[in-house]
Structures are given as structure tokens and as C-alpha cells.
Amino acid sequence: MTLDRRQWLKGLGGGLLGAGSGAWTTRRAAADAAVRPKEDPAAAGSLRLADFRPRSMLHVARTQVARARYPVIDVHSHLGWTARSEKGVAFGEDVTLLITPADALAVMDRKNVQAMVNLTGGTGRGLERSIAAFDRAAPGRFFTCTEPSYGRFLEPNYPQIQADAIEAAGRAGAKGLKILKTLGLYLREGLTRGPLVKVDDRRFDPMWEACAAADMPVWIHVSDPEAFFLPIDAENERYDELGKHPDWSFHGGDFPNHRELMEARDRLFARHPKTRFLALHVGHDAENLGFVGESLDRFPHVSVELGARIGELGRQPRAARRFFDKYQDRILFGTDAVPPPDGDNYPQQVFKDELYEIYFRFLETADEYFDYAPAPVPPQGRWCIYGLDLPDQVLRKVYHDNAARLLGLES
Numbered sequence: 001m002t003l004d005r006r007q008w009l010k011g012l013g014g015g016l017l018g019a020g021s022g023a024w025t026t027r028r029a030a031a032d033a034a035v036r037p038k039e040d041p042a043a044a045g046s047l048r049l050a051d052f053r054p055r056s057m058l059h060v061a062r063t064q065v066a067r068a069r070y071p072v073i074d075v076h077s078h079l080g081w082t083a084r085s086e087k088g089v090a091f092g093e094d095v096t097l098l099i100t101p102a103d104a105l106a107v108m109d110r111k112n113v114q115a116m117v118n119l120t121g122g123t124g125r126g127l128e129r130s131i132a133a134f135d136r137a138a139p140g141r142f143f144t145c146t147e148p149s150y151g152r153f154l155e156p157n158y159p160q161i162q163a164d165a166i167e168a169a170g171r172a173g174a175k176g177l178k179i180l181k182t183l184g185l186y187l188r189e190g191l192t193r194g195p196l197v198k199v200d201d202r203r204f205d206p207m208w209e210a211c212a213a214a215d216m217p218v219w220i221h222v223s224d225p226e227a228f229f230l231p232i233d234a235e236n237e238r239y240d241e242l243g244k245h246p247d248w249s250f251h252g253g254d255f256p257n258h259r260e261l262m263e264a265r266d267r268l269f270a271r272h273p274k275t276r277f278l279a280l281h282v283g284h285d286a287e288n289l290g291f292v293g294e295s296l297d298r299f300p301h302v303s304v305e306l307g308a309r310i311g312e313l314g315r316q317p318r319a320a321r322r323f324f325d326k327y328q329d330r331i332l333f334g335t336d337a338v339p340p341p342d343g344d345n346y347p348q349q350v351f352k353d354e355l356y357e358i359y360f361r362f363l364e365t366a367d368e369y370f371d372y373a374p375a376p377v378p379p380q381g382r383w384c385i386y387g388l389d390l391p392d393q394v395l396r397k398v399y400h401d402n403a404a405r406l407l408g409l410e411s
């Protein structure tokens with residue numbers, strides 16, 4: 001015997017109408033009880049995880065922070081990309097710009113964002129185009145970083161070519177160098193085939209040193225959330241996210257594990273003490289603030305940034321608050337913002353008012369248990385976050401002063 005939900009409700013109605021005949025209702029109720037767990041999609045066990053959208057019943061404060069309390073420098077955004085890439089490796093100099101400065105400035109002005117750093121500015125002519133489109137169009141509001149020319153990696157003189165390219169990029173107006181997780185996870189000896197190139201590969205040493213010489217900091221992204229290196233199974237806390245973006249998984253194959261990537265990164269940091277590094281996504285390990293703190297203690301030339309990791313920080317609010325108190329001079333505000341429509345694929349990074357309001361609420365208020373992204377289902381994992389309620393003096397440094405120092409904007 002099978003009943004769908006409508007039949008089940010009809011049966012229930014019949015039972016009520018027939019309330020006079022006690023024996024029938026009792027039998028009917030017993031049958032319903034037996035049927036319901038199996039047939040009602042709301043019954044435990046038969047609702048698909050993808051359809052589960054619980055709403056918090058907590059009656060708690062909901063503070064809307066429409067504007068940041070102090071002017072903000074967002075040090076992590078992607079206002080364009082290199083147009084061509086294959087298996088995670090960018091080729092050529094063409095760039096695709098994702099937004100006009102006017103549209104970006106409208107959001108920035110509403111939210112009290114003084115400046116944004118566009119990390120993926122490209123190389124060569126593409127870099128010049130990025131700088132012309134943003135930095136020159138609105139001086140002081142946009143800064144652009146260059147990237148390695150991986151397309152030339154197979155040329156015999158690549159280390160020197162790359163060092164020279166950094167110097168040229170600095171002269172063209174680039175503020176720094178951005179390293180995507182390409183290094184360590186995508187770039188291979190034959191560009192897209194062969195063994196993976198390690199984060200601390202010696203062929204890049206002249207590039208790091210050229211950055212130090214030109215006083216261009218390095219925005220570096222190494223590894224990814226710890227769960228991306230584990231099987232996509234019932235125990236994986238980022239099951240939904242990896243289900244949506246299976247190519248973000250680095251489990252299996254010839255990928256190094258998270259720890260090996262961190263060790264390679266540490267060897268790199270140790271070898272280049274004169275190069276300033278901004279370790280993105282809370283030092284590549286927002287899940288492990290103890291480790292990030294040790295890295296900051298060990299490497300005084302390294303700072304960290306928050307982009308796309310308030311979901312990690314905000315679910316350990318007491319540890320995060322201690323981390324902010326202790327390292328208040330070395331934490332920079334960033335969102336990893338990507339303009340829509342591209343950004344709509346990653347709601348935790350979509351460049352729009354709501355994203356900034358969530359970041360501001362997280363840093364400025366003591367609100368409890370709220371969404372870390374503007375999305376109906378938390379996109380990175382099914383949890384909510386708690387505000388840090390940072391003191392003014394810390395807020396000012398994280399929003400602005402630490403970034404101004406890195407960018408050389410102090411006047």
C-alpha cells in the first residue's frame with residue numbers, strides 16, 4: 001500500500017469527519033502512523049539534504065551595518081581575469097574585465113569602501129589595460145596586482161624573464177604580485193601535464209627577490225580549506241560546496257596534502273625574509289588559528305587577510321577575537337569579491353552591498369548566529385557565525401591602516 005502526501009492528508013480529513021465511528025478512526029490513525037515516516041517527505045530520513053533549509057528560531061539582534069564605521073580598503077578582489085586558461089594555468093596577456101569602475105564605485109561609495117585592490121590584473125599588455133581601466137580612471141580608489149607569466153615557464157631563461165617582468169610591471173604601476181593556488185596545485189613541469197611544480201620551487205626565487213627589490217608585496221594563496229583535501233563523503237563539512245564545485249576537490253590523484261603545501265610555503269617564507277607576503281584567506285588555514293598564529297610569530301614579513309573565510313572565523317568567535325586582539329597589526333580586510341554574474345556562482349564572494357554588510361556586521365557587532373553569505377543556503381558549509389564586536393582601535397587597523405601600510409599609502 002502506498003499513499004502520497006495528498007492522499008495521506010485526505011485520509012486524515014476523512015478520519016476527522018468520521019470521528020463518530022471510533023474503531024475506524026483508530027485503525028485509520030494506526031495505518032497513517034505506519035505510513036507517514038515513509039511517505040511524508042518532511043518525515044525524518046526522507047528529506048534530501050539539498051532541500052533542507054532550516055530557519056533559525058532564535059530571537060536575537062539583527063543589526064544592519066549599511067556602512068563601515070571607518071573607511072575600508074578591500075585588499076582582495078577580482079575585477080578582471082586573464083581571458084585564457086587551461087587546467088588552472090593562465091596563458092597569454094588578454095584580460096576580461098568584469099565590471100566598470102563606475103559600477104564598482106557605486107557599491108564602494110554606499111559601503112564606505114575607500115579603495116579596492118584588483119589582484120588578477122594580468123601581465124604585459126593585459127596588465128596595462130587593467131591599470132588604465134581602474135587605477136587611472138579613479139586614482140586612489142583602485143590598485144592592481146600583476147601575476148606570473150606561467151605561459152613562459154618552459155622557456156630556458158624563465159627565472160630571469162619572470163624577474164624582469166616583475167620589474168616592468170612595477171614600472172607600469174602594479175602595486176604587487178598575486179599568486180593564485182596555481183603554484184602548488186595546477187602548474188606542472190609541462191605546464192598542464194607532468195609532475196606538479198612545488199610552491200618553493202627554486203626557479204621562482206628571482207621572482208620573489210624582484211618583488212622585494214621593487215617593494216612590491218606578494219598576495220599569496222596556497223592550498224585551500226582543509227576539507228578540500230578529504231574524501232567528498234558524509235563526514236566532509238563542505239559536502240554541499242564540493243558537490244557544487246567538484247573541481248575544487250584536491251583529494252587523491254597526485255595532489256600534495258594540506259600539510260605538505262604549508263611546509264613548502266614555510267620554506268618559501270623562510271628563504272625570502274625581505275619580501276613582504278600577504279597570506280590570503282587567513283594565512284591559508286582559517287580552521288587552525290593556532291597554526292596561523294605560529295606562522296605570524298615565525299615570519300615577521302607575513303600578514304594575513306580575511307577573504308571568504310568569515311565562515312570559519314565566525315564559528316569560532318572567541319578564538320577569532322583573541323586572534324584579532326593579538327595580531328591586530330597584521331590582519332587586513334578583504335572579501336575575495338567577484339562582480340556578478342560570475343560572482344553569483346560563489347555567494348560568499350559576490351561583489352554587492354549585502355556582502356559588505358555581512359562582513360561589517362561580523363567585525364563590528366556582537367550579533368549572534370547569522371548567515372556568512374547572501375544566499376538561501378550557506379554555500380561553504382551549513383553553519384552560521386557570530387560577530388566579533390571589535391574595539392574601534394582594532395577595527396581601524398583591520399579596515400584601513402594595515403592595508404595602507406602594505407600599499408605604501410601612508411601620508
Ligand SMILES: [Zn+2]
Nearest residue numbers: 076077078336
Ligand atoms: Zn581571490
